Amino acid sequence: MYGSGKTINAIRIVFNSKAYYMVFLVFAALTFLGYSYLFSGSSLNLAMPKIAFGLNAYSLIISISISILLALSLVMNLFAFVNGAAMNGKSGLGAVIASIIPNSLCCTSLVPAILAAFGAPTATIIGVAGELQGPFATYETLFIVLSIGLLLLSILLVSRNIAKCCTVKK
DSSP, X not given: OOOHHHHHHHHHHHXXXXXXXXXXXXXXXXXXXXXXXXXXXXXXXXXXXXXXXXXXXXXXXXXXXXXHHHHHHHHHHHHHHHTTOOTXXXXXXXXXXXXXXXXXXXXXXXXXXXXXXXXXXXXXXXXXXXXXXXXXXXXXXXXXXXXXXXXXXXXXXXHHHHHHHOOOOO
């Protein structure tokens, strides 16, 4: 069993390099901005008063959590790839991709923007976007929980690979 000790050790190994730490900070900031925008249109952002960035407390916490986990997972996968530790990289990156897609489809302008980019008329965009986004909106909380779980799984999988091949440089 690979517990939190190996995961924390792998994070230390990755963040021992200032370059990876800076990449993490940039990824986290950019993904936070993206998720702040996406969650501002979420139905879960309607109930409570807005506290920051146009988000209520729930949406703000989810945006911060997903941003940090996504950035950490991407940086750790990058570190593993560069250092030859990506033995099971496909499953880790698969978890990252699977965690991003559902959150991007629900209650955002992503689907209408993609349809518009392909030249779909307004009537089609309105009809198709609602049909595509409806199931994601209905189960938005479930998709958020699954996304966080998949990101944690991705971090756990890549941590195992990093812990097997690398050590902290003093």
